[in-house]
Amino acid sequence: MARGRIRGHLDYSATVEHDLWGMPRAIRQVEAGVIYHVLNRGNGRQVLFSKDADFSAFVKLLVEALQRFPVDLLAYCLMSNHWHLLLRPRTDEGLSRMMAWVTVTHARRHHMHYSNPGSGHLYQGRFKSFPVQSDDHFLTVARYLHANPLRAKLVKSAEAWRWSDLARRDLPLADWPVDRPRGWARLVNAAMKDIDASAVERSMTRGTPFGSPTWVKRAAERLGLESTLRSRGRPKKSMSDLHPRYRRAIERAEAEKSR
Numbered sequence: 001m002a003r004g005r006i007r008g009h010l011d012y013s014a015t016v017e018h019d020l021w022g023m024p025r026a027i028r029q030v031e032a033g034v035i036y037h038v039l040n041r042g043n044g045r046q047v048l049f050s051k052d053a054d055f056s057a058f059v060k061l062l063v064e065a066l067q068r069f070p071v072d073l074l075a076y077c078l079m080s081n082h083w084h085l086l087l088r089p090r091t092d093e094g095l096s097r098m099m100a101w102v103t104v105t106h107a108r109r110h111h112m113h114y115s116n117p118g119s120g121h122l123y124q125g126r127f128k129s130f131p132v133q134s135d136d137h138f139l140t141v142a143r144y145l146h147a148n149p150l151r152a153k154l155v156k157s158a159e160a161w162r163w164s165d166l167a168r169r170d171l172p173l174a175d176w177p178v179d180r181p182r183g184w185a186r187l188v189n190a191a192m193k194d195i196d197a198s199a200v201e202r203s204m205t206r207g208t209p210f211g212s213p214t215w216v217k218r219a220a221e222r223l224g225l226e227s228t229l230r231s232r233g234r235p236k237k238s239m240s241d242l243h244p245r246y247r248r249a250i251e252r253a254e255a256e257k258s259r
Helices: 052-068 094-113 136-146 184-189 194-206 213-223 244-258
Strands: 035-041 071-078 082-089 128-132
Touching (some): 035 136, 052 094, 071 094, 082 136, 128 194, 136 184
Antiparallel strands (some): 035 082, 071 082
8 A cells, every 4th residue: 555545444453563554563462441651753853743733733633533443532742743642442452543543644644734745754653652550650641741841841831831631622531540639730840750750751662561560560461561571681690600700800899999
């Protein structure tokens, strides 16, 4: 199928998923009823929304997507070169089908509007996602999502950013799994602890489930995400496994440091 001419619903229910242009991808397990943080960026961090009309068009696209696919939207934030969504699919295949349709349709309409059909990838690739536990961990991710324009120093308060559900209600939003704390905007505007922000960003980068240690372990096993829990790179050797000369060098360095 030619680029820029993909129409209607795409069938992503097969065991092997595909990227925007039909190339095979690794299987990603999605479970109905689980909340997912979903993210995608412009290819090479190129701008996706250069004017208010671009943002508005994407909001309308999301409205259409939510009508087409069995997926609930809990929160969103659109930035100039990327976007964040908190979604809860009502069927196992709903999330992948919806996001495939959104990215392909947005790319096609974007190229047509700017008179450059088929001029290359709009997005960096397939969307990234990670499952989120439906407790206070959900609030941490939602707080991180809503604070995006504040961290980018685009506004002085998060609710001043027009393109998030913190400021507007033009998208149908589902109820949160936990009560939204009183004074939510004030909480979003307060600086998030580095350890919490780093934990969310680690899940964004690796697709690691975000929740309590027990929930993360069970979710990873159930959804086939065990690889996201492993440390990257070669495992460190214990001192007993090192070459004797290398081990003595380390011991001398540590001894000198402790003097």
